Amino acid sequence: MKIYSHNVIFFLKKYKYVVLTLIIMAVAGDILLIENKSDLITFFILSLIILFFRFYKIGSKKIFIVSIFPIVIIFFSFIIAPKSFAIEKASTWLFLLIGTGILQEILGKDTK
Amino acid sequence: MSLVKNNKTLLVISLLLIIMPFFWLKPGEMDLGGDGGRLYFYDPVNQIKNLALYYVSPFNRGTTDSSFSYIPFIGMLVVAKQVISSSYILISLHNSIKLAVGFLAIFAIVREIIPKEKNNVYKTKIASIIAGLFYLSTPAMIENYIKAIPSHSQVFLNPLMFYLFLRFSLTGNMKYMWSILVISLIFATNFSWQSAPPFFAFYPIAFIFILLYVRVIRQIRTDWRKLFTLLVLFFGLHSFHLVPGVIDMLIPGSHTNARVFDANSIKDQIGYFYAILHIPNSSFYLLSYSLNKLIGQVSFVFPLILVFGLLINKKRDKTILLIAIFFLLVFFFATGKITNIGTKLYEFLFYIPGFSMFRNFYGQWQFVYYFFYSLFLGVAFYSILSRIRSRIILNITFFAIASYFVISSWKFINGSLVNPFREEKNNIKVAIVMDPKYEQTLNFIRLLPSDGKILVLPFTDSYMQVIHGVNNGAFVGHSTIGQLTGKKDFAGYQEMVPYSSIFWELSKKRDYGSIRKILGLLNIKYIFHNSDVRIYDTSFLENPYSPNYVRKYMPSTQLEYKEYIKNISDEKVYENSFYSIYKINEKDYLPHFYTPEKIFVYEDDPKLNIYSKADAFFKGNTLKRPVFIENKDCKILLNEKMCNKRDIVMQDNIPEIEFEKINPTKYRVKVFNAKYPYMLILSESFHNNWKIYLSDKKPEKGDVVSTYFDRKIQEGKHKNIFLDEKTFETLRMKSLPDNAHFVANGYANGWYITPRDVQEKGSYELIVEMTGQRIFYIGLATSSIVFVALMLWGIRLFFFSHNKTNYF
Numbered sequence: 079m080k081i082y083s084h085n086v087i088f089f090l091k092k093y094k095y096v097v098l099t100l101i102i103m104a105v106a107g108d109i110l111l112i113e114n115k116s117d118l119i120t121f122f123i124l125s126l127i128i129l130f131f132r133f134y135k136i137g138s139k140k141i142f143i144v145s146i147f148p149i150v151i152i153f154f155s156f157i158i159a160p161k162s163f164a165i166e167k168a169s170t171w172l173f174l175l176i177g178t179g180i181l182q183e184i185l186g187k188d189t190k
Numbered sequence: 191m192s193l194v195k196n197n198k199t200l201l202v203i204s205l206l207l208i209i210m211p212f213f214w215l216k217p218g219e220m221d222l223g224g225d226g227g228r229l230y231f232y233d234p235v236n237q238i239k240n241l242a243l244y245y246v247s248p249f250n251r252g253t254t255d256s257s258f259s260y261i262p263f264i265g266m267l268v269v270a271k272q273v274i275s276s277s278y279i280l281i282s283l284h285n286s287i288k289l290a291v292g293f294l295a296i297f298a299i300v301r302e303i304i305p306k307e308k309n310n311v312y313k314t315k316i317a318s319i320i321a322g323l324f325y326l327s328t329p330a331m332i333e334n335y336i337k338a339i340p341s342h343s344q345v346f347l348n349p350l351m352f353y354l355f356l357r358f359s360l361t362g363n364m365k366y367m368w369s370i371l372v373i374s375l376i377f378a379t380n381f382s383w384q385s386a387p388p389f390f391a392f393y394p395i396a397f398i399f400i401l402l403y404v405r406v407i408r409q410i411r412t413d414w415r416k417l418f419t420l421l422v423l424f425f426g427l428h429s430f431h432l433v434p435g436v437i438d439m440l441i442p443g444s445h446t447n448a449r450v451f452d453a454n455s456i457k458d459q460i461g462y463f464y465a466i467l468h469i470p471n472s473s474f475y476l477l478s479y480s481l482n483k484l485i486g487q488v489s490f491v492f493p494l495i496l497v498f499g500l501l502i503n504k505k506r507d508k509t510i511l512l513i514a515i516f517f518l519l520v521f522f523f524a525t526g527k528i529t530n531i532g533t534k535l536y537e538f539l540f541y542i543p544g545f546s547m548f549r550n551f552y553g554q555w556q557f558v559y560y561f562f563y564s565l566f567l568g569v570a571f572y573s574i575l576s577r578i579r580s581r582i583i584l585n586i587t588f589f590a591i592a593s594y595f596v597i598s599s600w601k602f603i604n605g606s607l608v609n610p611f612r613e614e615k616n617n618i619k620v621a622i623v624m625d626p627k628y629e630q631t632l633n634f635i636r637l638l639p640s641d642g643k644i645l646v647l648p649f650t651d652s653y654m655q656v657i658h659g660v661n662n663g664a665f666v667g668h669s670t671i672g673q674l675t676g677k678k679d680f681a682g683y684q685e686m687v688p689y690s691s692i693f694w695e696l697s698k699k700r701d702y703g704s705i706r707k708i709l710g711l712l713n714i715k716y717i718f719h720n721s722d723v724r725i726y727d728t729s730f731l732e733n734p735y736s737p738n739y740v741r742k743y744m745p746s747t748q749l750e751y752k753e754y755i756k757n758i759s760d761e762k763v764y765e766n767s768f769y770s771i772y773k774i775n776e777k778d779y780l781p782h783f784y785t786p787e788k789i790f791v792y793e794d795d796p797k798l799n800i801y802s803k804a805d806a807f808f809k810g811n812t813l814k815r816p817v818f819i820e821n822k823d824c825k826i827l828l829n830e831k832m833c834n835k836r837d838i839v840m841q842d843n844i845p846e847i848e849f850e851k852i853n854p855t856k857y858r859v860k861v862f863n864a865k866y867p868y869m870l871i872l873s874e875s876f877h878n879n880w881k882i883y884l885s886d887k888k889p890e891k892g893d894v895v896s897t898y899f900d901r902k903i904q905e906g907k908h909k910n911i912f913l914d915e916k917t918f919e920t921l922r923m924k925s926l927p928d929n930a931h932f933v934a935n936g937y938a939n940g941w942y943i944t945p946r947d948v949q950e951k952g953s954y955e956l957i958v959e960m961t962g963q964r965i966f967y968i969g970l971a972t973s974s975i976v977f978v979a980l981m982l983w984g985i986r987l988f989f990f991s992h993n994k995t996n997y998f
Contacts, residue, residue, distance in 0.1 A: 117530045142501045149497065152473055153490040166527075169472035172493065173518060173528050179500065180514050 094134055101126055102144060109151055109167045124174055131182075138182035145175035197315060200297065203323075204290050211285035214605035216661075219621035220277045221609065223667030224337025230260065231277045231284070232624065233674050234267035236636075240676045243912055244854045245434065245962040248672035249653070250643075250685035251712070251937055252854070252874040256438070258431040258966055259382030260340075262375050285335065285608075288346045292331070293322040295349035296561075300568035302356060303403065303509055313575040316588045321568025324492070325349070327595045328563070329474075330556040332602040336610060336620060337667075341385040343377050344392065344557055352396050352561075358420075359404045362413055367420050368984050375427050375977070382428075383435035387547045387554040391523070395558060399516050407508050426976035429969035437965055441878070459546035460537055463526070467533070470552035472525045475559060488594055492567060499570020502577060510569045517562045523548075524555035612664055616729045622659035627767040634764050634771070635675040635718070639895035641782055641851055641908050642715025643678045643873075644671055644771075647751055648726045649744050650682035650734040656725040664725065666734065671718060676854075676910065680714065683740065688803030688936040694743035696810070702757040704810035706778040709758065711808075711816075711935050713873035715779050717759050721748045722768040777814065781896075781903050783849040783859055783958075784871050786817035789838040791824045803936050815899065817871055817940060823932040827942040844868050848891065850906030852916075855960035858906075860889035862953045864945070872939040872958060879962045880939045881925040884948055885955040917967065920957055 090097055104123045112119060131141060148168040155165045215221060222228050230237040240248040242260040247253050267280065274280060300318040325331065331345055351370060358366035374381050381389060404410050425432065439447055477489040496514075503510050522528050526536050539545050548554055578584055601607050609621045635644070646655055646669055655669040669681035683690045689708050696704045726735060727747050735741055745751040759772035792807035807818040824833035832838055845864035851857050859870065872880065896905040911917075926947050934940030948954050 115530060120529060121531075139501055142497050145497050146494070149490055149493050152477070152493075156473075156477075156490075165473040166471060169476050169525075170528055172476065173472070173521060176497070176500070176514065177518050180511055180518070183500075183503075183511055 090130075090133065097130060098134070098136075101130060102147065105144070105171060106147065106151065109148065109164050109171060112167075113163060115167065115170075120170070120174070124178065127175075128178060138179045138186060141175055141179035141182060145172055145179065148172040148175070199319065200294075200315070203319065204294060207289040207293055207326075208286040210289065210603060211282045211608075212279075214285070214608045215278055215282065215621045217276070217278050218623045219609075219661060219663060220281060220624065221336070221621045223620065223622075223665045225339055225668070227667040227673070228281075228338070228340075229667075229670060229673055230264045230267055231281050234264045234271055236674045236676075238264045238268060239910065240854075241673050245960050245966060246854045246874065248676065248678055248854070249669065250672075250678060250680050251687070252678055254438075254875065254877045254879065254960065254962060256431065256434045256962075256966065257384075258434060258969075259378040259384065259428075261430070262378050266376060288335075288343065289326060291350055292346035293326055295346065295353045296325045296564050296568070297322040299349060299353045299356065300565060300572075302353070302360075303513075303565070304569055304572045305507055305509060307576070310572075310576055312581075313572060313578075313584065316584060317568050317572035317575055320571055320588065320591055321564045323592060323595045324567050325560060325564035327599040327602075328560040330560045332599055332607060335602075335608045340379045341388045343380055344385075344388050347373070347377055347380050348392050348396070348557060348561055351393075352400070355396070356400050356403075358416075359400050359412065360408060360410060362416060364416075365987055367416065367423075368980070368987055370420065371423055371427055371980055372984070374424065378428060378431060382431050383439070386544075387550070388557065390544070390547065391554050392558045392561070395516065395520065399512070403509070403512060407512065423976060423980065427973055427980065429972040429976075430966060431969070433969035433972075434962060434965045437962075456540055456546050459549040460540050462549045463537065463540065463551065466550070466552070467526055470525050470527075472521075472527065475521065475524055475556075489598075492563075495574065496566055496570045499566075499573040502573045510566070510573065513562065513566045513569055517559075517566045520555060520559045520562050524552055524559040526551050609663075612666065613729045616724070617662050618658070618724070618729055619661075619663045621661075622657070622663035622665045623661040624665075625657070625660050625767070628657055628769060631718075631764070631766055631769040631771070632671070632674050634766075635671060635677055635716075638677065638716070639907070640715055640905055641677065642779065643680065643713050644716045644718050645709060645714045646671060646679050646681040647717060647719045647755065648735060648748070649740055651736050651739045652684050652734055653682045654734040655681045656730055656734065657720065658722050658724045664729075666730075677716075679718070680712065682734070683801070686712070687800050689808070690801035692802070692804045692808055694740075697745075697754070698743040700754075700757070701810065704808075705758050706774060707810065708804075708808065709774055710778040710780045711873075713780060713782055715774060716763075717755055717772040717774065719751060719755055719770045719772065720768055721752065721770065723748050726751075776898060779898065780815065780871075780873065781849070781898055781905055782851075782873055783847060783857065784815060784873075784898075784903055785844045785847060786869050786871060787815040787839070787844060788813055788817075789824070789869065790816055790818045791821050791833050791835070791838065792818060793821050807936065817869055817934050818936065819932055819934055819940065826929055827932060844902065846902050846904070848889075848894065848904040848906055850892065851908035851910075853910050853912060855963040857958045858885075859956040859958060860891070860953075861948075861956060862889065864943075864948070864952055864954075867942060867944040869934075870941045870943055870956075871934045873935075874939060875937055876933045876939050877960070877962075878928070878931070879960055880931070881920075881959055881961050882941055882943075883920045883923040883925050883957045883959065885919075885923070885957050887955050889953055889955040913967075918964070920959055920961075921964075923957070 101123065104126070108116075108119055108123060127141070127144070130136075148171045151168045152165050152172075155162050155168070220232055222232055238261065241257050242264055243258075245254055245256050247255040247257070270280060271277075274283075297318040300321040301314055304314050304317060334342055334345075350373065354366045354370045354373075357363065358370065379385055401412060405412060441447055476493050496517075499510060500514065522532060522536075527533050536551075540549075575584060575587070578587070596603065609619055612618045612620055648656075650656070653668055654666055655671075657665040657670070659665065669679050671677060671679040671681075680686055683694065686693050689712065693705070693708055696708070731737065745754045755772055758774065760775040761773055762770055763773050764771035790807060794803070795806045798805055819827075821833055828838070843863065843865050845868060846862040847870070848860040848862075849857055857872070870882075874880065893907045894904045895907055897903070898905070926941060926943065930942045930944075930947065932940045932942070945951075948956075
């Protein structure tokens, strides 16, 4: 069991950017591909973000970078399909990501 | 003010904002209508007399509804009108204050909370100006000027009070406290129960924010003693309207009590919440985007600024984090749909007593939301600007964003949003120049000796009245007659409760005899008819004269209305251009006070809604002087055997009565030759606080203006005395027993008076009083004392204080 968990940790550390990219793609996928609002999926992805950002010791600022993606999606969705449900989902994701980033920042040790 | 002294840009912007509203309307025009109505700009004297001073409203059946909070603002308008007689100037000035003060207050707040750094004064000013302009250009700010309700003053009051309280918390300077109190008094409506939703949406959150900011970020201890003093003075100053409001909330069965505490009512509010949940879009709130479709997409820059501001916040400054938290909080409240769990949580909040006031959540939270958005934007923008060294780039950025605001708000700047077309095809706008002939008609109504009520035709779906001006504008708002003349009026379906449905049905059938009886039961003596075809035949074909509602039942043209009126009235007593007044036949009319000859007992049908309640008892009978009472009340007053008979004839010797109005909450009724028990009916909306007292004064016949039923009922000369030496005469008197008080005719007040109740006297004087008014007098006395103390304190603070520093 111990060897197995070591292997998993090694794998995750080795493919850090792949994992993070997959997570961001999961956010984009939830916004663009899933037609209905599913809290299960949303909070599952959000938990993965929190988990892996802590695992990789990534600062709160990176979460704010991720939150730019929903804004970009909103911008293009307004041009292509102004009434699409994706715009609302992107807004929800923006809210959640900013909230998560702020929480992380407040809990961070070097707050002024 | 040093706020603008050394900043030419700020001064220029402020001046432009002050001047701008004067171009929205033409001189002489007034924007008065809408749900709230702003007739106080037009005729503040009569508004104060008829709307603000009494616990009984000037509308329809005289429901108990206090508008005391209007007194300070309308009082100021009365004074202002002596100097500036033009309503156009007053309205424009009011709008100027909203814009300029709103902008300056946001500027001042952002400038205050941006962390002070050397050599960044210019960047701070830019960020603060952008925040102020952003605040003014948001949809909540620019789209609600048309038909603005009284609480719309929150657009400038919220930031102004926030800034004053912030400065008070930071400096402890009592001049800020004084200013807060005085401004809150002038705009007391925004701090009254009528404005409870916007008040409770903003102030608790603002208060917590300031406390946290001052304590955690500025690390200044809160002076709780001064805060407590502020609270006590605030309540003392506002007693005149808060105390009646609190008491009304605590009375079981009152409208306010039901909205706050009734569990069934709460379920209705939750249902309403879900019904409108689909309306607000989270993205619309985030982007705050422009009305100009060409540049609307640019608005995505604003959430980007917020995110970059958080990103660049390398020093982990807590200010932006604190603002961001509050921003997210109000975003949640304003949209109601941040995930399904968030929506469910929102639903649970409705079980907190009072939270159901936010059932129209997106409308009530939007102002708070954009306020915090502006602060967040200002601080985030400063974070970005602090990285830019080049002054040229700073200026270009400033002008680019400022230009965006101007272009995107152009429809607001040029007045199109404030004075749009009501009816575009007929070129009818919102702003009206009042027809002098209508003003003459109002004056005639004011001088009518009888206080019988007025039916306003053409009849509307709700409670609105339409008046076309002498320009291409029309007033559409709450009926003007009650508010400006003191004669209560019925202008629409919602006001005819409980006869609304039956009135429509009888009108459709043209059963004129029964219609006249209903008008009598509602104490309607006159019919006002506005025969202008522009308000009914050629325009306003939908709202407020919908083809699915009022036009299905009432006459469909002005010509048909003339025929209709001919059959329900007796004679025309006035005509002036489009405006005519008719009197109904005295055989059908039941005066404000009357003694019924016949009692009809009925069983209420709980399945009937409030608009159809009269279906349970009104069968179009033609007997004179009836009263309809529910079986359950009859059994309390009389005996079961009599009540089972369904109609009871009163003893032949019904006493003679003579009544006169002292003011809308107090009447004197002189009774002569009362030998047997009788009923006395007051045609005002039933309320437990209507009480009868036996006066020890001997009744003497006074001046009589009208007589009815062979002089059995006489109407004396009416007055409108707000306060005199007899105002509190009933304090020492005992009222008639409460179980003698019942609901008559489905809405009115009735009393069953026996000889025992009046010490076996045959002739005596009764005082009928709405005791809720006394609470107002007590509150007014408290407020007056606190006000005088506040003024004396103000003189000492500003003129005799040793501390001469400019506190802005």
